[in-house]
Amino acid sequence: MLRFGLVLKKAVQVIITLFAVITFNFLLFRVLPGDPIRLIARAGNLSPEAISRLRDLFGLDKPLVTQYFYYLRNLFTGEFGMSYTYRRPVIDILQERIANTVILLAAATVIVVLIGVAAGVIAAARRGSKTDQSLVVTSLVFWSLPTFWTGLILVILLGVYVKAFPVSGITTPGASFDSSFARLLDLGKHLVLPTITLAIVDMGQFMLITRSTLVDVLTEDYILTGKAKGLPFRRVLWGHAVPNALLPIITTTALYVSLVIGGAIQVETVFSWPGMGRLMYDAVLRRDYPILEASFLFLAATVILANFLSDIMYMVIDPRVKEA
Amino acid sequence: MSTLLDIQDLAINFKTRSGDVHAVDGVSFQLEAGKVLGIAGESGCGKTTTALSIPRLLPSNARLVRGHILFDGVDLMQFSEGEIEKIRWKQISMVFQGAMNALNPVKTIGAQIIEPIVWHEPAIARGDANQRVLELLERVGIPAARARSYPHEFSGGMRQRVMIAMALACRPKLIISDEPVTALDVMIQAQILNLLKDLQKQMNLAMIFISHDLSVIAESCDEIAIMYAGKLVERGSIRKVFSQPAHPYTQALIRSFPNIYGKQELIHGIPGYPPNLIHPPTGCRFHERCDRCIDICAQSEPVLREVGEGQIAACHRIGETLP
Numbered sequence: 096m097l098r099f100g101l102v103l104k105k106a107v108q109v110i111i112t113l114f115a116v117i118t119f120n121f122l123l124f125r126v127l128p129g130d131p132i133r134l135i136a137r138a139g140n141l142s143p144e145a146i147s148r149l150r151d152l153f154g155l156d157k158p159l160v161t162q163y164f165y166y167l168r169n170l171f172t173g174e175f176g177m178s179y180t181y182r183r184p185v186i187d188i189l190q191e192r193i194a195n196t197v198i199l200l201a202a203a204t205v206i207v208v209l210i211g212v213a214a215g216v217i218a219a220a221r222r223g224s225k226t227d228q229s230l231v232v233t234s235l236v237f238w239s240l241p242t243f244w245t246g247l248i249l250v251i252l253l254g255v256y257v258k259a260f261p262v263s264g265i266t267t268p269g270a271s272f273d274s275s276f277a278r279l280l281d282l283g284k285h286l287v288l289p290t291i292t293l294a295i296v297d298m299g300q301f302m303l304i305t306r307s308t309l310v311d312v313l314t315e316d317y318i319l320t321g322k323a324k325g326l327p328f329r330r331v332l333w334g335h336a337v338p339n340a341l342l343p344i345i346t347t348t349a350l351y352v353s354l355v356i357g358g359a360i361q362v363e364t365v366f367s368w369p370g371m372g373r374l375m376y377d378a379v380l381r382r383d384y385p386i387l388e389a390s391f392l393f394l395a396a397t398v399i400l401a402n403f404l405s406d407i408m409y410m411v412i413d414p415r416v417k418e419a
Numbered sequence: 420m421s422t423l424l425d426i427q428d429l430a431i432n433f434k435t436r437s438g439d440v441h442a443v444d445g446v447s448f449q450l451e452a453g454k455v456l457g458i459a460g461e462s463g464c465g466k467t468t469t470a471l472s473i474p475r476l477l478p479s480n481a482r483l484v485r486g487h488i489l490f491d492g493v494d495l496m497q498f499s500e501g502e503i504e505k506i507r508w509k510q511i512s513m514v515f516q517g518a519m520n521a522l523n524p525v526k527t528i529g530a531q532i533i534e535p536i537v538w539h540e541p542a543i544a545r546g547d548a549n550q551r552v553l554e555l556l557e558r559v560g561i562p563a564a565r566a567r568s569y570p571h572e573f574s575g576g577m578r579q580r581v582m583i584a585m586a587l588a589c590r591p592k593l594i595i596s597d598e599p600v601t602a603l604d605v606m607i608q609a610q611i612l613n614l615l616k617d618l619q620k621q622m623n624l625a626m627i628f629i630s631h632d633l634s635v636i637a638e639s640c641d642e643i644a645i646m647y648a649g650k651l652v653e654r655g656s657i658r659k660v661f662s663q664p665a666h667p668y669t670q671a672l673i674r675s676f677p678n679i680y681g682k683q684e685l686i687h688g689i690p691g692y693p694p695n696l697i698h699p700p701t702g703c704r705f706h707e708r709c710d711r712c713i714d715i716c717a718q719s720e721p722v723l724r725e726v727g728e729g730q731i732a733a734c735h736r737i738g739e740t741l742p
Contacts, residue, residue, distance in 0.1 A: 316519060316520040317521055322507075323474060325505065325509060330538075415571050
């Protein structure tokens with residue numbers, strides 16, 4: 096099982112990586128072109144005094160090194176600054192958006208991983224059969240679908256023709272709810288279409304990776320040993336083959352989580368879902384550096400954390416990883 | 420002594436893209452309880468196919484063309500999948516080339532040894548099963564404390580011992596060992612062979628021992644069967660076959676072995692390659708490589724004939740005086 100020392104070593108690596116990311120993130124935004132003050136002072140006829148007050152307010156008049164240490168201090172106190180465009184603390188905006196994205200992501204990831212892996216196991220177990228072939232073809236087709244297109248088609252089918260689900264936003268605008276259950280139900284309805292879209296488009300890769308790994312594992316000698324022991328095929332499959340095929344699936348899941356948290360932009364746009372993807376997209380357009388800085392940091396931290404977790408899962412699942 | 424295993428006219432094809440491969444063609448032999456039979460031959464001669472066909476473990480593209488495999492008097496080929504699963508390991512267990520990959524890398528060896536015990540004997544108490552695992556490990560010379568280790572924490576020889584302990588787990592009547600000492604160094608080979616021999620005697624096991632290495636078979640078996648290109652070419656007691664090999668292929672195999680007591684000379688190989696088994700040659704399958712080939716060898720297939728006491732061979736030229 097887990098060895099504490101190894102986990103600690105990994106954790107130290109995580110902290111070093113995070114620190115490097117923080118520094119890079121800081122520098123990146125200082126060298127980017129575009130003067131945020133001019134964007135804020137969009138009216139264009141601000142007096143020089145007003146401009147210098149703004150510079151002072153956002154700390155843009157200090158030397159770079161000083162700014163860096165302010166930045167570090169602020170990070171540790173949870174202070175991410177004020178958004179240039181929203182005029183609200185970045186941390187408040189981010190919290191809200193992250194929550195929305197995580198709701199969407201959690202539902203989609205669970206569905207994508209469970210169904211994708213199950214389909215992959217079924218296909219590998221019946222390799223070469225009609226079931227296998229149709230699952231592979233379906234996965235490839237789904238995987239090739241553009242996300243926004245799939246979303247739009249679902250909007251037309253299930254939102255416009257069959258008015259089954261709401262097509263935009265996270266709650267019904269202007270609605271008041273009698274109970275928290277009604278509120279949840281409303282949220283659930285809004286979740287259906289974006290989740291299905293993500294599931295359709297992303298299930299394929301899990302299915303294909305599970306299938307190809309499992310097909311390899313099923314040719315290993317210990318599978319024959321399992322059969323020779325008199326175990327029925329499904330016991331060999333679930334007891335011996337699937338545990339050995341889990342590693343690539345965990346890697347893919349970790350990558351998927353970090354990808355979707357920043358990359359659900361298409362889905363969030365099509366369904367007007369107020370999540371991280373939309374936030375960053377808008378922030379780029381408006382040069383809202385504090386929002387972008389915080390978002391990038393959050394994304395990097397998510398990627399690092401997801402990889403850390405998958406490393407730990409590796410150690411739990413495969414005893415050989417501990418030696419490495 | 421009673422006949423435990425009786426293989427009659429076994430023929431197995433593999434379906435491939437380029438045609439049916441006649442991997443095993445008309446192989447028959449018997450094995451008595453408590454005896455050890457060695458099967459020898461080059462790679463691809465059908466020895467592993469023959470062995471795997473007994474507990475019906477061949478891949479799905481293999482097809483039984485004809486033949487029967489009687490185990491304890493019942494034909495295993497007539498069993499349903501569920502029935503054969505009850506025979507596997509409980510009656511017929513296997514020792515694979517365990518130094519390689521025959522053990523599951525993510526499970527402890529204890530878990531892998533106990534697995535067939537609790538599966539075939541569902542009534543057994545967990546404690547008794549654990550106890551048996553520890554006894555088995557002790558028996559093959561592995562400290563019981565290592566039951567919680569993983570396969571990669573063992574050396575090749577130790578893994579082979581684990582494999583043997585596992586094969587004994589359900590107290591089978593027959594053990595099929597497929598190249599059990601291949602890929603081990605010679606010292607370890609000797610240890611494993613001695614272990615197998617001792618256990619076989621103590622437990623009065625019947626054993627089929629597959630190897631391409633004649634010296635390994637000479638050391639551990641009572642009888643030997645030589646296969647060539649899917650055919651059984653010679654069978655007999657170890658002493659007879661090694662002292663008076665009747666088939667030219669057997670003779671060539673024995674000649675191709677260095678004799679450490681004789682004068683030092685280059686080893687005699689057998690020129691040529693085994694034939695294509697999709698379109699096997701007519702007549703004797705060995706005739707293209709045989710140094711004693713005459714016209715009839717390419718035309719008609721020789722049948723197995725008795726050449727001595729308990730020794731049979733399939734060659735047209737048996738009975739002629741040896742050159």
